[in-house]
Amino acid sequence: MSTVGVLGGGQLARMLALAGAPLGIRFLVVDSAEDACAAQVAPLLRADWRDFDALSDFARRVDVATFDFENVPADTARWLAERTRVSPNPRALAISQDRLAEKTLFREIGLDTPSFLAVDSRDELAQALRRIGAPSILKTRRLGYDGKGQFRLKSEADVDAAWDALAGAPAILEAFVPFDREVSVIAVRARDGEFRAWPLTQNWHADGILSASLAPAPHADALAPRAFAHARRLAEALDYVGTFALELFVCGERVLANEMAPRVHNSGHWTIEGAVASQFENHVRAVLGLPLGDTSALGIHAMLNWVGDLPDALAVLAEPRAHWHDYGKSARPGRKVGHATFCAADAAELADRLSRVGGALGRDAQVAPVIAALAQA
Amino acid sequence: MSTVGVLGGGQLARMLALAGAPLGIRFLVVDSAEDACAAQVAPLLRADWRDFDALSDFARRVDVATFDFENVPADTARWLAERTRVSPNPRALAISQDRLAEKTLFREIGLDTPSFLAVDSRDELAQALRRIGAPSILKTRRLGYDGKGQFRLKSEADVDAAWDALAGAPAILEAFVPFDREVSVIAVRARDGEFRAWPLTQNWHADGILSASLAPAPHADALAPRAFAHARRLAEALDYVGTFALELFVCGERVLANEMAPRVHNSGHWTIEGAVASQFENHVRAVLGLPLGDTSALGIHAMLNWVGDLPDALAVLAEPRAHWHDYGKSARPGRKVGHATFCAADAAELADRLSRVGGALGRDAQVAPVIAALAQA
Numbered sequence: 001m002s003t004v005g006v007l008g009g010g011q012l013a014r015m016l017a018l019a020g021a022p023l024g025i026r027f028l029v030v031d032s033a034e035d036a037c038a039a040q041v042a043p044l045l046r047a048d049w050r051d052f053d054a055l056s057d058f059a060r061r062v063d064v065a066t067f068d069f070e071n072v073p074a075d076t077a078r079w080l081a082e083r084t085r086v087s088p089n090p091r092a093l094a095i096s097q098d099r100l101a102e103k104t105l106f107r108e109i110g111l112d113t114p115s116f117l118a119v120d121s122r123d124e125l126a127q128a129l130r131r132i133g134a135p136s137i138l139k140t141r142r143l144g145y146d147g148k149g150q151f152r153l154k155s156e157a158d159v160d161a162a163w164d165a166l167a168g169a170p171a172i173l174e175a176f177v178p179f180d181r182e183v184s185v186i187a188v189r190a191r192d193g194e195f196r197a198w199p200l201t202q203n204w205h206a207d208g209i210l211s212a213s214l215a216p217a218p219h220a221d222a223l224a225p226r227a228f229a230h231a232r233r234l235a236e237a238l239d240y241v242g243t244f245a246l247e248l249f250v251c252g253e254r255v256l257a258n259e260m261a262p263r264v265h266n267s268g269h270w271t272i273e274g275a276v277a278s279q280f281e282n283h284v285r286a287v288l289g290l291p292l293g294d295t296s297a298l299g300i301h302a303m304l305n306w307v308g309d310l311p312d313a314l315a316v317l318a319e320p321r322a323h324w325h326d327y328g329k330s331a332r333p334g335r336k337v338g339h340a341t342f343c344a345a346d347a348a349e350l351a352d353r354l355s356r357v358g359g360a361l362g363r364d365a366q367v368a369p370v371i372a373a374l375a376q377a
Numbered sequence: 378m379s380t381v382g383v384l385g386g387g388q389l390a391r392m393l394a395l396a397g398a399p400l401g402i403r404f405l406v407v408d409s410a411e412d413a414c415a416a417q418v419a420p421l422l423r424a425d426w427r428d429f430d431a432l433s434d435f436a437r438r439v440d441v442a443t444f445d446f447e448n449v450p451a452d453t454a455r456w457l458a459e460r461t462r463v464s465p466n467p468r469a470l471a472i473s474q475d476r477l478a479e480k481t482l483f484r485e486i487g488l489d490t491p492s493f494l495a496v497d498s499r500d501e502l503a504q505a506l507r508r509i510g511a512p513s514i515l516k517t518r519r520l521g522y523d524g525k526g527q528f529r530l531k532s533e534a535d536v537d538a539a540w541d542a543l544a545g546a547p548a549i550l551e552a553f554v555p556f557d558r559e560v561s562v563i564a565v566r567a568r569d570g571e572f573r574a575w576p577l578t579q580n581w582h583a584d585g586i587l588s589a590s591l592a593p594a595p596h597a598d599a600l601a602p603r604a605f606a607h608a609r610r611l612a613e614a615l616d617y618v619g620t621f622a623l624e625l626f627v628c629g630e631r632v633l634a635n636e637m638a639p640r641v642h643n644s645g646h647w648t649i650e651g652a653v654a655s656q657f658e659n660h661v662r663a664v665l666g667l668p669l670g671d672t673s674a675l676g677i678h679a680m681l682n683w684v685g686d687l688p689d690a691l692a693v694l695a696e697p698r699a700h701w702h703d704y705g706k707s708a709r710p711g712r713k714v715g716h717a718t719f720c721a722a723d724a725a726e727l728a729d730r731l732s733r734v735g736g737a738l739g740r741d742a743q744v745a746p747v748i749a750a751l752a753q754a
Contacts, residue, residue, distance in 0.1 A: 001705065014398075017418075018395055018398055018399065018418075021391075021395055021417065021418050021705075022395065022649075022700070022701065022702045022703070023690075023694075023701055023702075023703060024687075024690075024701075024702075024703025024704070024705050024715070026417060026705070040398065040403060041394075041395075041398050041418055041419070042418070272399075276697065276698050276720075285694065290690075290691070290694055291691060291694045291695040293694070294697040294698060296697075298675065310401075313400075313401075313667075314667070314668060317400075317662065317667055317668045317670070318668040320653065320671040320673075321653050321671055323399070324399065324400055324401075325399045325400075325401075326399070326400060326401025327401070328378065328398075328401050328403070338401070343653075
């Protein structure tokens with residue numbers, strides 16, 4: 001009986017534990033919050049990332065440690081890696097925590113990216129903006145997720161406001177990309193280097209937070225092999241083990257790497273019901289050194305995120321081939337509290353399902369771009 | 378946030394909790410064993426069925442109580458029903474606990490059954506055997522499952538041995554049915570009376586314990602509507618709420634009701650991956666008064682039971698569209714410790730998969746009857 005330790009006890013840890021339990025795998029979650037939602041389905045060790053007494057105990061009790069949250073301090077990951085197996089490895093975690101290191105690596109291994117420059121002062125920001133041009137986006141190098149720590153500059157007049165908004169944190173200025181669409185590769189790499197990707201996923205964001213996903217992404221026959229090759233090169237460069245996401249912008253013929261997430265990813269939640277093996281199951285398999293499961297999708301799937309609070313479950317529960325996910329968290333603005341996945345045999349059936357659910361939930365705006373993409377599929 | 382209480386903390390409670398967690402439902406399991414396997418995924422209240430202090434606490438903490446184990450004393454169920462909602466209701470539980478009451482009800486509502494007679498003494502057994510004829514099976518009226526509490530009589534010479542084997546427990550003598558095949562209806566009934574059944578499942582037993590299941594059962598177009606009608610009539614007669622199983626013998630044109638299980642059932646485990654909504658999810662939905670999920674199967678599915686100990690997981694994990702279930706229990710002869718489900722688009726693909734896995738695991742005998750049935754599908 002193996003035990004997987006998870007640093008962070010949010011919905012990703014919860015879904016990892018739910019996916020691993022059928023395989024007979026036990027979990028131990030570390031989180032400083034008593035109400036961490038993963039604790040409803042797995043034992044919780046209450047500790048923060050600097051509580052090395054508790055982490056020693058944790059390391060002794062698990063066969064491998066992994067992450068629900070990419071902003072676990074890299075120092076903590078390195079400290080743990082001297083005491084137990086840690087997957088993904090601390091270097092992969094550290095690089096993905098620093099937008100500058102991440103984009104620099106993307107370039108080194110031949111992934112196209114939006115133009116970017118490091119920015120450590122107000123003057124550097126002004127210079128970088130002149131070189132990259134407006135509009136562009138100033139982002140903190142660290143601790144950004146779901147659109148947090150970002151400021152969009154429309155012109156040089158925004159330099160002061162942007163710099164003040166980031167409060168002097170080390171930053172990166174990136175060219176704003178007028179993308180045609182956003183896609184993500186959800187992929188998994190095993191200890192022995194085997195690499196598998198789920199079908200490419202198309203994503204829509206609202207206020208910087210994922211709003212909806214569609215998989216397999218329509219019209220991706222030419223795009224997917226390039227995207228998978230990018231993801232594979234990245235995983236190999238990092239000697240990555242586990243599931244990860246690579247977010248890409250598609251601009252005409254160009255595919256630009258935006259960012260990676262060194263963990264299971266919101267845009268891969270559709271794999272729970274939509275693929276033979278989910279991103280969660282395969283992450284658990286990978287970090288334990290088990291054979292990878294089948295990443296094939298069966299049919300076509302859309303995921304709608306519930307941010308802030310949950311809509312009425314009954315409209316979703318009453319719909320055929322709809323799957324409700326309530327993370328067991330309390331409502332809070334901007335917080336991911338659940339999602340639903342809608343499955344269908346073809347695009348027309350899925351569009352019909354989304355249209356009905358969008359209407360019943362008063363979420364027409366959320367389903368509209370997905371339905372539009374399906375209409376062209 | 379609703380809480381479902383489960384009496385009994387075995388693999389059925391475990392799979393109920395795993396199916397309900399995505400819906401945001403919490404669980405509380407009652408079991409007297411500290412190592413009850415459901416306690417790995419849900420909180421455990423350690424108590425036996427007569428610990429009314431603990432059961433009072435349990436009743437206060439749950440929105441509805443249900444069963445992992447049909448042999449919870451009916452008195453306990455009735456006591457609980459005065460304090461919280463209990464689904465299925467205590468009468469349904471009591472009837473299914475008594476083979477005589479169960480078969481009598483089957484007859485009353487028009488379900489054909491094997492011939493049976495109540496047997497309360499050695500003389501009654503001898504008389505019953507003369508009326509029913511040999512071979513026949515003497516079964517305890519209560520506390521039988523997985524072939525326990527049964528004795529097969531080949532002739533009148535077996536009367537003494539049979540009676541001694543049952544140690545004087547109230548019993549029922551049933552005609553042995555030379556069935557062509559065994560099938561089960563897995564069905565669910567909602568609070569509002571809505572009834573749904575999963576596709577008919579064909580089953581094979583070894584030593585009285587389920588060994589393999591196949592769904593949808595081949596050549597069941599004529600059979601399934603009759604079987605579903607039987608199950609529906611039974612559920613309505615019992616005002617049943619939740620998932621249940623009705624086991625049937627098929628003998629030529631006759632369909633004979635063997636027994637019911639007032640709970641999710643081993644022959645419905647394939648629904649976890651094989652149906653849109655599993656028997657576990659729909660049981661949870663039903664007992665909480667939520668809309669029922671879609672019971673359609675996607676493709677064709679076989680389930681192999683692991684009894685006593687687990688075979689090598691790797692051979693299953695390496696197979697596409699194979700799903701491993703390890704209940705987290707220790708090995709013990711005759712104990713159900715896990716299962717695997719194999720999914721395919723058609724019978725030929727499934728037969729191929731089972732043949733490969735049967736060979737790899739040294740389980741050719743277990744897969745052989747399923748492959749034979751698929752060859753005729």
